[in-house]
Amino acid sequence: MIKKFDKKDEESGKTGVYVFQRLTCCLQARIFNETPINPRRCLHILTKIIYLLNQGEHFGTTEATEAFFAMTRLFQSNDQTLRRMCYLTIKEMANISEDVIIVTSSLTKDMTGKEDVYRGPAIRALCRITDVKVLCFQFCVDLVLLETLQHMVKMSYDVVKRWVNEAQEAASSDNIMVQYHALGLLYHLRKNDRLAVTKMLNKFTKSGLKSPFAYCMLIRIASKLLDETEGGHDSPLFDFIEGCLRNKNEMVVYEAASAIVHMPNCTARELAPAVSGYYLTLISFLKARFFPRLTQFVAMKHPSAVTACNLDLENLITDSNRSIATLAITTLLKTGSESSVDRLMKQISSFVSEISDEFKVVVVQAISALCQKYPRKHSVMMNFLSNMLRDDGGFEYKRAIVDCIISIIEENPESKETGLAHLCEFIEDCEHTVLATKILHLLGKEGPRTPQPSKYIRFIFNRVVLESEAVRAAAVSALAKFGAQNDDLLPSVLVLMQRCMMDSDDEVRDRATFYMNVLQQKQKALNAAYIFNGLSVSIPGLEKSLHQYTLEPTEKPFDMKSVPLVTTPITEQKTEIAPVATSKLPEKLAPSRQDIYQEQLASIPEFQSLGPLFKSSDPVQLTEAETEYVVRCIKHTFARHMVFQFDCTNTLNDQLLQKVVVQMEPSEAYEVEHYIPALSLPYSQPGSCYTLIRLPDDDPTAGRNSGVSTAAHTLRWESNGCRSHPESSQTKLWSSLGRSRR
Incomplete structure (x- = not known):
């Protein structure tokens, strides 16, 4: 039933x-x-x-x-x-x-x-x-208790804080794991108090520890503190990390060497003992597996520091583990001499077909760095790259080779024709649209400057006949550059443009029609403005302005002057070779810091009528890093106004700040129009408040003068603390945070 x-x-x-x-x-x-x-x-x-x-x-x-x-x-x-x-x-x-x-x-x-x-x-x-x-002080129970407390510290900090004395006693235990977990608990209890962490480090670095795991944790804590301070290499903490290179335990030596290597602004002299100490780990085969990774990272910044290890690295090229072999060969490419390039290239060709695309990308990036170091060897490396380009491989692998060849062409003018010939051969059978359009753009830029530019037109027009819409459009733009720069080729280019005007894709037809009319004028000014030079405005800013224009119907035409200009760096910035092969380049153009500030300020109603943002300054610290309230200032300059953005951080875990505002006292020529407070400033969560100042009408550029640059700042707030009664509005915290000159 x-x-x-x-x-x-x-x-x-x-x-x-x-x-x-x-x-x-x-x-x-x-x-x-x-x-x-x-x-x-x-x-x-x-x-x-x-x-x-x-x-x-x-x-x-x-x-x-x-x-x-x-x-x-x-x-x-x-x-x-x-x-x-x-x-x-x-x-x-x-x-x-x-x-x-x-x-x-x-x-x-x-x-x-x-x-x-x-x-x-x-x-x-x-x-x-x-x-x-x-608390039972026998190690098996201590471990369980310490692990439990580390989990509880996130939920019940005040309860776990009562165990500080017991944790300090456990930190002197003879058991290595108990000492390690006790040190971890002490750090979690004090990590928000920089002074307490410093005292803890000084205590344990002087007294010494028995646990290698605890030593590794101390090294990591000390390294983190050094990263947050200026001139940390002269600190006793750096001496402690350097002293750990002479520790008997190889795990501690590895951790200390890794910490020194990853420190910013570390000199070759400071790296030398780290590499020498880590060099001792090559004694056994198992330890040697960790050696190439560190030396490869060091070789990126200070190749001379690992030159002494080249002989042992060459022995690792034949290692059965291809990851180790790849790291060894790429390190040798960064540290080897010019005379060893030919020998290294032969060794690479012997095993490059046996590794995956991920490691092939690492090898290609190392070859690119070697080309910059020894430009006279470009012919050897160009032939090697062309052979790799013919092999089967994925998009990332092919893109790395193409980028390497392009960098060789741009830095070595004598290799231009050879490199362009290899790229023309590649696009004849290229299945990647991004790479094809990139190569066509390069041909349009460099091809007209070669002694025989006509030989590239055939490769370009073949793309118009055989490829997809995006590639055909890029080919039309490349052809237009040949016609604009070479008068002898102009008639042939115009004939090809007429054929492109019959294309099935509207983008290709529009480009062909546009370039046809520009080229027929035979004016260098038009060619320079509409064929050679691109837009000088910020692309993310243009996209946002056009979107805003479509949301508000109006009879006025779109004004390009309302779009912020793109910032061009004064010095040439070279891209560092990434140590990890799997890192991918962003597919979409990331907005600049100026665009981010423009969007943030535009979202505030009081700032929407200020117009386009002219410039934003770098952040300026108004307080010391150890103070209870951290404040930094960013100055945003508009046509008739100046906005001061104050980023505030509350470092007191027993107070909640409300209605935080920074009051300014500029000179008489400047008028404070509005204060926008930060409504709430919880513990360890940054917040921003703003001050809007109108510039003098007779001198809009007066924001650079001392009248506003040296204004006194006063931080005021309302507080709800757990140790005192709520304070009244506009309680004066500091009479002045100091005078900041920009």
Whole structure:
């Protein structure tokens, strides 16, 4: 007979099987009271209870309490499996049962007993139902307690903070793991207090530690502090890290060397002991597997520091692990001499076909760096790259080769024709649209300047006949540049443009028609403005302005003057070779910092009528890094106004700042029009407030003068703190944060 369930059960979505099992489990829990205890049956019932709880089944308070009390009798059994299942059940039912404190005595007995297998799980279960008041200093229990406290520090910081003295005692334990976890707990308790962390480091660096794991953690903490301070290489913390290079444990040596290598602004002299100390790890084969990664990273910035390791690196080229072989060969390419280039290229060709595209990209990037170092060897490397270009491979691999060839062409004029010939051959059978358009753009830029520019027109026009719409459009633009720069080729280019005007794609037709009309004028000014030179405006800014123009219907034409200009760097910026081969270049142009500021300020109603943003200054710190409130200022310049953006950070965990505003006292020629406060400034969460100042009408450029640049700043707020009563509005925190000159 099938049991008939209520309509309410059907609507709730619960199946009859779960209802039956839950009720059955509650009834079967009475078996726990039988004598003698049957561990096998009790285990089965406890398993079903935990299963239902994990499935989201709701136990009533009465049902859960009865089952929980019945389960406490199972502590009379000495079966280890049953006892551990009881611990799991206690943790699962602690939140739904009443009077769970009744099991504390049983758990305390197991925690203080002689069976180590019970003590750790008993502490874990006890932490779920009561506050732990007893600390056992035997290492197996210490580990469990310290790990539990590290998890609890995120939820109950004040509770865990009471254990500082016990954690400090555990940090002097003879057990290496107890010392490591105790140090980690101390750091988590003090990481928001820079002075306390510094004192902790000074204490343990002077007294010494027995645990290599604790040494590694100290090195990481010291390295983090050095990164946050200026001139940290003269600090005792740097001396401590350098001293760890002479540690007997190789793990500590590796961690110290890695920390020094990754420090910013580290000189070759400071890197030398790190590389020398790490060089000792080549003694065994297992340790040698970590060696090429470090030397490859060092070679990117200071190749001379790892030159002494070249002989051992050459022995690793034949390693069966291709990752190690790849790192070794790329390091040698960065550190080798000009005379060794030919030999290294032969060694690369012997195994490059056996590695994946990911490692091939690393090799290509190393070859690109080598070309910049030894430009006279470009012919050898160009031939090698052309052979790699003919092999099968993915998009990232092909793009790395194309970028490398383009960089060689741009830096070595004598290699231009050879490189363009290899690229023309590649686009004849190129399946990647991005690479084809990039090469066509290069041909349009460099091809007309070669002694025989006509030989490239055939390759370009073949793309108009055979390729997709995007490639055809790029080919039309490249052809136009040939006609604009070479009068002898202009008639032929015009004929090809007429053919392109019959293309099936509207983009290709529009470009051909446009370039046809410009070229027929035979005016160099028009060619320079509309064929050679591109837009000088910010692309993200243009996109945003056009979108805003479409949202507001108007009869006025779109004004390009409202779009901010793109910022061009004065010095040429060379792209660093990325150490990780899997890093991908962004497909979409990222907005500049100027565009981000423009968008942020435009979202504030009081600033929408100020017009386009002219310039934003670099951030200027108004307070010291160790103060209770950190404030920095960014100056935004408009046509008739100046906006001061104050980024504030509250470093006090017992106060909530509200209505934070920075008041300014400029000279009489300047007028403060508006203050925009930060409504709330919680602990460790930055917020921004703004001050709008109108510039003098007679001198709009007066913002650079001292009248506003040296204005006094006063930070005011309302505070809701847990240690004092809420303070009234506009309470003066500092009379002046100091005078900031920009």
